[in-house]
Amino acid sequence: MGNKNIGLNLDGLDFSRECLEIYTQELQRGQQRLESGQEEFTGWYRLPFDYDRTELQRILEAAEEIRKKCTVFVVIGIGGSYLGTRAAVEWLEPAAKAGFPKICFAGQNISSRYHRSLLKELRDKDICLCVISKSGTTAEPSIAFGILKEFLIEKYGREEAGNRIYVITDREKGVLREETNREGYKSFVVPDDIGGRYSVLSAVGLLPIAAAGIDVKRMLEGAAAEAGRVSSGENGSELPKDPGMCYAAARNELYKRGKIIEVFEAYEPSLASFIEWLKQLFGESEGKCGKGIFPAGLQFSTDLHSMGQFLQEGNPVVFETILNVEDPGEDLIIPEGAGAALAGKGMSEVNRAALQGVTAAHRKAGISVIRIDLPKADPFVFGSAVWFFERACALSAYLLGVTPFDQPGVEQYKAEMRSVLEKE
Amino acid sequence: MGNKNIGLNLDGLDFSRECLEIYTQELQRGQQRLESGQEEFTGWYRLPFDYDRTELQRILEAAEEIRKKCTVFVVIGIGGSYLGTRAAVEWLEPAAKAGFPKICFAGQNISSRYHRSLLKELRDKDICLCVISKSGTTAEPSIAFGILKEFLIEKYGREEAGNRIYVITDREKGVLREETNREGYKSFVVPDDIGGRYSVLSAVGLLPIAAAGIDVKRMLEGAAAEAGRVSSGENGSELPKDPGMCYAAARNELYKRGKIIEVFEAYEPSLASFIEWLKQLFGESEGKCGKGIFPAGLQFSTDLHSMGQFLQEGNPVVFETILNVEDPGEDLIIPEGAGAALAGKGMSEVNRAALQGVTAAHRKAGISVIRIDLPKADPFVFGSAVWFFERACALSAYLLGVTPFDQPGVEQYKAEMRSVLEKE
Numbered sequence: 001m002g003n004k005n006i007g008l009n010l011d012g013l014d015f016s017r018e019c020l021e022i023y024t025q026e027l028q029r030g031q032q033r034l035e036s037g038q039e040e041f042t043g044w045y046r047l048p049f050d051y052d053r054t055e056l057q058r059i060l061e062a063a064e065e066i067r068k069k070c071t072v073f074v075v076i077g078i079g080g081s082y083l084g085t086r087a088a089v090e091w092l093e094p095a096a097k098a099g100f101p102k103i104c105f106a107g108q109n110i111s112s113r114y115h116r117s118l119l120k121e122l123r124d125k126d127i128c129l130c131v132i133s134k135s136g137t138t139a140e141p142s143i144a145f146g147i148l149k150e151f152l153i154e155k156y157g158r159e160e161a162g163n164r165i166y167v168i169t170d171r172e173k174g175v176l177r178e179e180t181n182r183e184g185y186k187s188f189v190v191p192d193d194i195g196g197r198y199s200v201l202s203a204v205g206l207l208p209i210a211a212a213g214i215d216v217k218r219m220l221e222g223a224a225a226e227a228g229r230v231s232s233g234e235n236g237s238e239l240p241k242d243p244g245m246c247y248a249a250a251r252n253e254l255y256k257r258g259k260i261i262e263v264f265e266a267y268e269p270s271l272a273s274f275i276e277w278l279k280q281l282f283g284e285s286e287g288k289c290g291k292g293i294f295p296a297g298l299q300f301s302t303d304l305h306s307m308g309q310f311l312q313e314g315n316p317v318v319f320e321t322i323l324n325v326e327d328p329g330e331d332l333i334i335p336e337g338a339g340a341a342l343a344g345k346g347m348s349e350v351n352r353a354a355l356q357g358v359t360a361a362h363r364k365a366g367i368s369v370i371r372i373d374l375p376k377a378d379p380f381v382f383g384s385a386v387w388f389f390e391r392a393c394a395l396s397a398y399l400l401g402v403t404p405f406d407q408p409g410v411e412q413y414k415a416e417m418r419s420v421l422e423k424e
Numbered sequence: 425m426g427n428k429n430i431g432l433n434l435d436g437l438d439f440s441r442e443c444l445e446i447y448t449q450e451l452q453r454g455q456q457r458l459e460s461g462q463e464e465f466t467g468w469y470r471l472p473f474d475y476d477r478t479e480l481q482r483i484l485e486a487a488e489e490i491r492k493k494c495t496v497f498v499v500i501g502i503g504g505s506y507l508g509t510r511a512a513v514e515w516l517e518p519a520a521k522a523g524f525p526k527i528c529f530a531g532q533n534i535s536s537r538y539h540r541s542l543l544k545e546l547r548d549k550d551i552c553l554c555v556i557s558k559s560g561t562t563a564e565p566s567i568a569f570g571i572l573k574e575f576l577i578e579k580y581g582r583e584e585a586g587n588r589i590y591v592i593t594d595r596e597k598g599v600l601r602e603e604t605n606r607e608g609y610k611s612f613v614v615p616d617d618i619g620g621r622y623s624v625l626s627a628v629g630l631l632p633i634a635a636a637g638i639d640v641k642r643m644l645e646g647a648a649a650e651a652g653r654v655s656s657g658e659n660g661s662e663l664p665k666d667p668g669m670c671y672a673a674a675r676n677e678l679y680k681r682g683k684i685i686e687v688f689e690a691y692e693p694s695l696a697s698f699i700e701w702l703k704q705l706f707g708e709s710e711g712k713c714g715k716g717i718f719p720a721g722l723q724f725s726t727d728l729h730s731m732g733q734f735l736q737e738g739n740p741v742v743f744e745t746i747l748n749v750e751d752p753g754e755d756l757i758i759p760e761g762a763g764a765a766l767a768g769k770g771m772s773e774v775n776r777a778a779l780q781g782v783t784a785a786h787r788k789a790g791i792s793v794i795r796i797d798l799p800k801a802d803p804f805v806f807g808s809a810v811w812f813f814e815r816a817c818a819l820s821a822y823l824l825g826v827t828p829f830d831q832p833g834v835e836q837y838k839a840e841m842r843s844v845l846e847k848e
Contacts, residue, residue, distance in 0.1 A: 079729030290739065292738035303703075309712065315711065337574060413785035
């Protein structure tokens with residue numbers, strides 16, 4: 001199991017372990033706050049152990065039912081009801097079983113062009129819908145659900161349409177819960193004690209990810225293994241042994257030194273959406289009270305040919321966090337035609353050399369580079385990584401002196417938007 | 425023609441026109457440097473007027489030939505040989521003609537998973553290749569070309585494979601030019617006086633974009649119209665009348681005030697790759713000598729549910745540049761089922777209200793918001809926008825006191841990477 005753990009590499013950082021240890025007390029206090037379970041919205045912390053087994057069984061059964069009923073499963077949601085599922089589906093595509101429906105997304109924007117194109121694609125497909133919204137009032141998913149429900153009714157008639165709608169919403173209240181009860185849609189629960197950006201290991205992510213043919217039990221096992229490393233004291237729950245704490249301390253130390261942008265970098269394009277998930281996790285948790293590390297994402301080696309110059313020689317306000325997938329899967333051998341220097345090598349070997357070369361070049365230029373090792377693209381590692389980052393993010397936010405689990409700033413634009421719409 | 429121009433909106437910025445006018449002299453000097461044509465790598469500036477008509481005719485003929493020969497056109501390139509084409513194809517999809525090949529990309533990364541999946545997709549398709557590399561030695565496209573050439577030869581035999589390869593490279597030198605001459609591939613020229621990130625309106629972009637069924641003549645006309653506004657003195661080539669100069673001055677002024685991140689935002693997902701193109705343009709042009717505004721991209725309203733909190737209340741180091749597509753095309757009417765507040769409205773109307781609401785909320789919070797108006801998704805506007813941003817970026821870099829057209833920092837990692845590969 002050793003090689004299945006998430007690893008942290010801080011080589012070359014020009015601060016000593018001692019320098020990080022000044023964070024120990026605050027980190028331990030944060031850890032206690034998470035463990036106590038008394039803080040609001042910390043349900044995700046014990047979720048790998050405490051999840052509702054009956055709900056999970058219902059999710060697996062629903063996923064099987066969805067597989068039989070459709071070739072495209074349209075997932076309607078935004079923010080935390082979108083990014084985690086998308087991250088899992090794209091990263092874990094090779095781990096998905098054959099014969100499961102394709103996952104499409106809707107209601108993650110208000111673009112008519114996007115949704116017209118989606119409707120066109122769905123015209124001759126067998127589809128089911130999954131609508132995910134705690135309140136049922138968020139504009140984007142409400143609009144998309146309205147449009148797709150109408151489409152479904154036209155296609156299948158009202159009764160069969162109802163059989164093809166799966167809802168994940170509040171247990172008791174809200175307009176979506178009311179409609180669900182009235183229409184008899186099959187439904188699952190967005191837990192009260194888990195916020196959107198922390199919800200991918202709840203029904204919010206589990207149903208659509210299971211529907212894609214990904215082993216969600218293994219995902220939960222991965223999260224439980226990572227949580228177990230912390231709770232068992234395997235890491236000593238202290239610096240410098242605990243990778244999550246070290247990562248939280250390192251990024252706070254870098255922030256204090258003026259590194260206010262964290263660039264998440266992956267050498268596999270399949271991690272692009274996982275990085276989007278990280279951006280919400282960190283950006284929404286830390287970006288408040290005039291503070292916060294700005295999270296950005298880059299795909300390498302692609303973006304070395306666009307942002308590489310800036311990283312190497314530009315404004316030195318950036319630190320880098322590499323997401324390193326250690327085993328990228330089956331390789332492709334480079335043929336003769338590609339030139340003598342590369343012929344006969346594996347593409348993944350060259351990709352790894354790029355990672356090592358960039359790391360060396362950036363460290364030589366004085367850029368702080370953190371590397372997080374993710375063993376491979378499988379559900380277990382995904383679950384571990386999710387829980388690792390959720391905890392590290394919460395601990396980071398505590399160090400920064402902000403509440404990790406609220407997002408008071410997202411209401412202002414909605415109010416302004418309503419007022420624009422009412423004026424019209 | 426009036427409504428076809430790129431517009432700039434600086435409402436709510438808390439600096440006066442006078443404050444921008446201190447940049448006038450330096451901007452005019454920059455403008456003269458661009459106009460003089462004596463500076464290295466400024467060929468893009470006069471390209472909308474000076475492009476090689478014979479080459480364009482050959483490009484259009486090749487595009488027609490490609491259309492007849494294949495259903496998938498694989499474009500191999502990275503950086504400036506990738507981003508501009510991708511930006512055009514995704515943004516202008518509705519303007520493309522039916523019956524043209526699908527564009528796929530290769531060699532923009534070194535992921536074996538990505539390329540294995542691409543090969544699988546290509547197995548039962550009729551394909552042609554386009555390989556774009558000035559030197560022919562860049563690792564990513566060399567590797568992908570090696571692999572895809574082998575694939576092509578297996579599929580069609582050596583001779584027919586050669587007929588399906590289109591090369592865009594140096595006029596005279598380099599390994600790719602040598603191979604092209606030896607094998608008799610059809611080829612086009614990467615101009616000597618235009619750098620990668622400024623090359624989309626040369627053969628580098630024109631061939632693959634034309635192959636996708638997009639009217640590249642209209643693109644060049646759009647660029648020429650924008651360039652004409654400047655050269656005719658229609659804008660007076662001075663602040664505050666000249667939108668490109670105003671934009672350059674505004675972003676430099678914001679940078680001086682500590683706004684070191686420029687977030688490019690679009691409310692249409694189809695602009696995601698155009699934003700990636702902007703990131704290379706600005707990041708690689710300005711990120712040097714320890715300076716530069718860090719360019720980041722967000723998709724709205726999607727990312728309001730991830731980064732909206734940070735923008736509204738987080739670290740106030742950000743300014744925003746909205747890419748506002750004024751006419752998003754055919755609308756979708758929101759049905760009853762979406763709730764009374766939205767039913768009957770158009771989706772685009774709500775999207776516009778989001779843009780207005782966010783702008784108001786952010787301006788109230790003291791965030792500087794620049795809005796660039798792009799009339800619609802058509803080749804003319806694309807060409808105008810490309811040239812507008814190219815010039816504005818060059819002028820910005822001059823104001824910042826850096827050379828806009830070099831990228832000395834991208835060699836370090838390549839050297840380190842080679843040394844890793846040689847050690848193995």
